[in-house]
Amino acid sequence: MQTHRYALVGGVGAGKTTLFNALRGRRETPRKTQALDFDLCGAMDTPGEFISHPRLYRALITSTDNVDTLVYVHPANEPECRLPPGLLDIHSGKRLVGVISKCDLADADPDAAESLMRRHGIHGEILRVAQDDPTSIERLRQVLHGRAPLEEKYP
Structure with a gap:
């Protein structure tokens, strides 16, 4: 299978x-991401500051140059978006997947986050x-690894 x-x-x-x-199937407590974090399969976790601070846009653009898919993650309980228009379009031809996280929180509003x-x-x-x-995580894993079409809906 292709990575x-x-x-x-x-x-x-x-x-x-x-x-x-x-x-990655890990249940460890997350720690603040201070630098890029990679796994052996080519996945990358980026620091949130890459989106939050314009002076770090160059780091985001450079570090994501060799990935196939950009996954923009936005929490379901956050009413503001700091993503500048067009920033993720800088690499033409990359697939862009949107993910609304934290949908299980009491103050989550996934419809507002999607809008x-x-x-x-x-x-x-x-x-x-x-x-x-686990169903939502597995669905995303399948989409990211090309085993499920993005357009396919799940309940």
């Missing part, structure tokens, strides 16, 4: 590291995940 390299990008506290661990993401340029399918929902 599909992807990078998780999003703001500070979006749940990227928790998702990165879940996709916000659409206004910021995330087009196509947006998947909703929760740390304690």
Whole structure:
């Protein structure tokens, strides 16, 4: 099977590291990502500061140059988006997958998060995940590794 390299990008506290661990089958407590984190299959977890601080956009662009898919992660309980329009379009030809994280929280509003993401340029399918929902994590894993079409819906 071909390896599909992807990078998780999003703001500070979006749940990227928790998702990165879940996709790798790890249940460890996430720690603040201070630098790029890679796994042996080509997946990458990026610091939230890469999105939050314009002076670090260059680091985001450079570090994601060799991935096949950019995964923009936005928490279901965050009403603001710091993603500048067009930032993730810099690499033409890359697949862009939207992920709404933290859908299991009491203050989660995944519909509002999806609307916000659409206004910021995330087009196509947006998947909703929760740390304690193995079905949602497996669905994302299948999409990222090319075993399921992005357009396929799940309950």
